[in-house]
Amino acid sequence: MTSFIRRQSWVSGLFALLVVLFILTRIIQPGYGSGDFGSLARAALPYAFAVAAQTVVVIAGGIDLSVASLMALTSVIAASMMNSASEEYALFVVPFVLAVGFLVGALNGLLIVVTRVPDIVVTLATLFILQGAALMVLEAPGGAAAEWLKASIVGTVAIPGIPESVTAWIPKALVVLLVCLGLVWIPLKRSALGLSIYAIGSSELAAFRSGVSVARTRIAAYAIGGLFGAMGGLSLTMSTGIGAPIPGPYLLASVAAVVLGGVTLGGGKGGLVGPIVAVFILRLMRTDLTLLAIDPNVTSIVEGTVMVAVVMLGAFLAMRERRP
Amino acid sequence: MTTQPVLDATGVAKNYGAVAALRNASLSVLPGEVHALMGANGAGKSTLVKILTGAVRPSAGDILIRGKPLDVRSPAQARRAGLVPVYQEPALIPDLDIVSNLRLTRTPVEPFRNWVRELGVPDLDLDDLARDVPLAILRVLDLARALAVQPDVLLLDEMTAALPANLAERVLDVVRRQAAAGRSVIFISHRFVEISALCDRATVLRDGETVGVVDIEPGVEEKIVELMLGARVDRSRPVSASQVAARQPGEKPRLSVRNLSIGTKLNDVSFDLSNGEVAGVVALEGQGQDELFGALAGSIRPAGGTIEVDGRAVRFGHPADAIQAGIAYVPGDRAEALLMQRSVRENIALPFSARLRNWGPIGSQRERGAVSKAIERLQIDTRAQGEVQRLSGGNQQKVTIARWVAADARTILCFDPTRGIDVGTKQEIYKLLRELAGQGKSILFYTSELEEVRRVCDRAIVIFSGRVVDILPVEIADEAALTRASYGLPRGAAADVGILADAAQKGAGAP
Amino acid sequence: MSDQPLVPLIILLIALVIVLQILRPGIVNERWLANTVKFSIPLALLAGSQTMTMLTGGIDLSVSTVATMAAFIMASQAAAHGAPVAVLLALLPALLIGIANGIGAGVFRVHPLIMTLGTSLIGAGCLQVYQRTVIATGTRIPDLFTWLGTGVTWGIPNALALFIPVAALILFIQKRTGFGRLLYALGDNEKAARLSGAHYWQVILALYVFSSLLAGVAGLLYVGLIRAPSSLSLAEPLLLPSVAAAVVGGTSIFGGRGGYTGTIVGALILTVLTTLLTILQMPEGARRVLFGAIILLVTAVYLRITEDR
């Protein structure tokens, strides 16, 4: 019970922090408006998917070092398939790329299960493998994206009956994000598979003895992580209009946001909301640092310090709570 | 007797590398019987249960379920075949709440809830995380979860070992009714009273082999012990507890606890522990004994009261402080005390390195000497000593004590040290504790097996609802008196509680 | 009883060398051996940090930043203040980062992965700020480190003069000291270590300080080898390989198992593997695929062999 409360309070604390940052942003830049919020949502997109991928795997007691490489791979596949292809062809490309992500994720899981090599090592190896595969698909950045795909994360959603001053604050990118994550996460969380993922993360032995098929669950967790990773790769192609074979900075960012979001490395605890909120916090912080025109070399000090401080605070609170 | 056995296993063997956990075990269980599986520590009982329920793959052997051969590959499959285990270690997922744990195993909630109530835990919150539930309750939940799916064969591995008397009694009751309803139960325990009160037949394992199947009838205990221990049989009489070390007049007590209180769990507890004394602590589950031991061990900070060691007031902020004051704590849950992947030697030598000033080079000679002396003294089976996790439960338990024998701690707080230990080993531990006391050491000894008080202790401190309700001299601390006291009843009240008293009256045998 | 049987690892190493020799006859000569050892040593030192921290179930992702900082600071200060002062100044940030890591992980119980990632970000930022103050001061690598880094005496790399004592120290700490025992103990069962009287924070603090100083020394040696004194990402490429070397060498990232001898062989294996892939003329993509696949294969095979014993 106590840890349930703790978990929820952590997420609400994060929300509060996000609101404070928003207010701060408005103070720094009074003109910060809905359009800028849309930019924030678009910027958050690849990070959010990377974090979602990492979250599922971490809850299952693993870690996925290959997430950024998978994003690069799926992104170059998508971009090179859509290169000088018709707009409609993209309708086929999207599910195909998602399937690739799912399968690659499943392969990660399968390798872990079959070789019994620890997750961190297997995904370190697949980090290189997927990177290499991405380079084999596209030697240099290139390719293209269908216009409708690019447009699908630009602008806002018009909802009849709701004034535009409100819908202006509902960027399409945010809707795409929430729909994509929700469509996978909500049913998962309610399913037996979801429960099993938490179970193997919490105690593999107990889960096995409770009749959970540990191997199958682990593979499924990685496969779902791969699916999210592919969404992240697609989102890269959608926002840049190209595919780049060199992985972006999503691996470390995803691990950091997972932990900031209250998911314990080691597994069994946490949810998806916290990490996603953490992503928005980190992105907004970056915006503020740019708006403030702070010396760019100081920004990484600030980012590192905030990350350490927040996690320390969380650890400190948890420690105080444990005391009677 | 031509009834077909529900479960018939023959020639089961299991090798872990060079260690043969099982060589040639067989087990045949009839419908509606409670079948005891007995054997000394490390005989292979748990391994057999794991094999029968698919948690471990056997190296050899045939398993017939209702006459049909079955290759049990996973716990899930065993479950479908009607075999449901309660393992020696809790199998609930720590980070899931109890409802989710039930959902995970597709256990119906209502029957589960009923069973939990039946088993004597009335106020369970199903939204609690398993992590926050005390060990004994976890065991009960594990059992209730198994019962709720109405298994044909229920396998209970030392189900009662971690339970206080009141809960153990309920378990026996429930098991008995299972059998009456025509279901079978495989029951592992080191407690003869339970076996004789409950079981129809017993299969005895020794060194991984089935060495006999006996009907349970009055007087069969001797035979079982003989089968279990083989040549190792130890007929030394219970250690007499009457030789209280002569106390010098005016000597300060080793440990003096005054008005100790911790939250709502412990209230105004006061008692003394002398040099050379073994004091028993007796309590039902959750009466504050965990907190008392925690406070004395330096793990929990008390809210009020004082602790004096040799007449000097102490405050412990960390177990290291208690150890510094010569007080060592042996937790009841051995998983809490042991480095499972490390060797027996490292486990025993661990306290030598703990303090900052001992971080330097290790004196190998001295250490080896101290460690092997302790191993010898506790007769630890060191065949699998490379990693403690490969030792049997009982031998693991011994390592937790050996550590403090080697470190020569002056005061040892033993929390249920004989939990899950076979009769032979128990005798050794009793003897050891008395010997230590004879050397002037003092021991605080919590036990869930009331008969142990008479065998080992000089006094019994009874705790009920966070208070010391009685301190009984050993002469009158028989099981009946202790049971009464631990329910908070005054001395001399009618003896109407406790199956142990029942069993004693009825005589062993008929369930 | 050793924690990780070395024989299969060494066999794997030799097998790789043989493959290399078959692919490029004549490559396995004295000079190549010296080069391989030279490049393995900095990696092995950083992997030493990983091995030590992994024993407690931790990890130290700040080692590459610490090493780079040490190298850069030493090179930029040596010109003005002379080598001894420069070395001391260079190890100062290593000490500070180690203390910060130790306090975060040991006192506040922040997961080491996050803690060391955070301090590494902070360290990298500080280095960026610092480098702007020394753009035109010139750099110098003290002769000692050039000698250690690049020199070879009678076919034997001079770096061994530093590495052998350091490795011996690490091995001694792991196997023969109370501190080493506690590392394994904390990684195996923190509660048990506590009940035996060990103070978690003391051990963790000492550990991360040691790990960081080791990384600093590795950085000094590395800059002597590469002689790129003003690179702000000098040791960055060694981070993932340092983790890989420890893991390939049989140290468990979950703590409680492993040791440094395996790590040394692991570092050699990775270095030989890199050579193998450089020598193979194939597209960069295929080369990376192969690198990943071989790491996985090596670890899997090794695990299989040691499990069956």
Added chain:
Amino acid sequence: KDSYTIGISNTVQGNGWREEMVCAMKAEALASGKVTKLNIAHRNTDAAGQLEDIRNLISAGVDAIVVNPSDPSGVNAALKEATDKGIVVVAVDQGVTEPSAYVISNNQEEYGYLGAKWLFTQMGGKGDVVYMRGAAGASADSDRDKGFKKALAEFPDVKVVHEVYTGWQQDQAKQQILDFIATGTPFNGIWTSGIDNVIVDALQESQTPLVPVVGADNAGFVGQLSSVEGLQGAAVTNPGSIGGAGVTLALQILDGKKPADQTVLVEPQIWDNTTDEGKAKLKAAADPSLNPEWPVSISIPDWTTYTKEQIVACKGPAD
């Protein structure tokens, strides 16, 4: 108007060349006297991250954005948003395909061609060359490769015996060349994509006979070209000060002086140590006090106005 705010976006941090570029931007902004504030987004990231940075700069209300694009077409969307808002966009170092943006860039294809041609000539038009590229998948690398291949086509008797990506990492490059030397395969020249001084070091340390080496105009390599006995080599300029030129161009446009062309190419020069002319240039450019990773060409005639002290101080208008 004399009080502009300029935004800067760069996606590689901790690399000498890029540091110099940023310092040149700052120094030029200061020297021009027309800039009151610089907003600099400078970190390691990809095209998507650069989109984020550019949009943040738009939010910050800058008058012009000078960007070193991580990809020629990957950041077009944000660049378009900027120019739609009337913000002047100048891409430096590499081009962008967004037509509303101005480009002032080093000609990377020419960089590859010029160095390779010199090298092959130096080798006598035949022999084996070691080709040490930059980072796989980077657009500057593929542009340079085009130039290199073009030169290669002109010299049919030159063979590439070894092609490898250094990832623009000094340590990797050094190990790679040492490994290659150990194979005993003969070679007659080395082309590097700017990771050059460690290659010369490696040749010396392993007592391998020196062969002609092509590198960039980094301070360390330029120093080696005049100090290392028997080394034949050439430095191809790739000025990091292009950043300063970008600021100048942006200010000119803000002041209403549009260039004739959307794209301005800065052509590389080659300084070799085998001709007197080249030697003189090397000597003039050599600067041992400079950080060895910094390109020595710290200014571009006609485009930058700051002094050496100013770029080394690396201070912008508001610092």
